[in-house]
Amino acid sequence: MKDFLVLDQDIAVTIGPENQSWDSGFQDWFFIHNGVWFVRENTIWNGATLVSDGPEDPNKKGYPILWKATLIHDLGYMAYIEEEDFPYSRKDIDKIFKRLMKEVDFKYYSIYYRGVRWFGGFWTSLISWYRKKFDKPRTLPNNLCEYEQSEISTYTSGLKSLSSSALLSLKSFNDSE
Secondary structure: OOOOOOOOOEEEOOOOOOOOOOOOOOOOOEEOOOOOEOOOOOOOOOOOOOOOOOEEOOOOOOOOHHHHHHHHHHHHHHHHHOOOOOOOOHHHHHHHHHHHHHOOOOOOOOHHHHHHHHHHHHHHHHHHHHHHHOOOOOOOOOHHHHHHHHHHHHHHHHHHHHHHHHHHHHHHHHHOO
């Protein structure tokens, strides 16, 4: 399993539209002001799930070429799932992901985009169903970099297990058709 990525500095990524702003009101590591997504140093994310993050970024040593696209996509999905007032739809987030991949000339952008359009819907539905069924409300943490390594390992194991189960279920579904 690949390592988590850790943001080495604060960043601001212009996404648009200019009149779009959002703040969860209780955390300060991720917010949107006038279409610019602000993300704080030490934010942790897992990159592209189950696939490669591409070659090393020539402009950011030690980071894969898709670091910005996967960071924004992961944060967008997390906020979309967790926050009722998040102003972007899942489709918007996926289109942003596609645009950011094209900006770095990632040649497999269309395959990755189709993957998140298809699998992302399944994934978000599965998480929403799980939270409702088991009464597990969850909101964005106050500070994502406060997670201990053991919590990250637990999360990673659960994600790997859940992803494997989801893929097996999908294979069974496809085989039955």
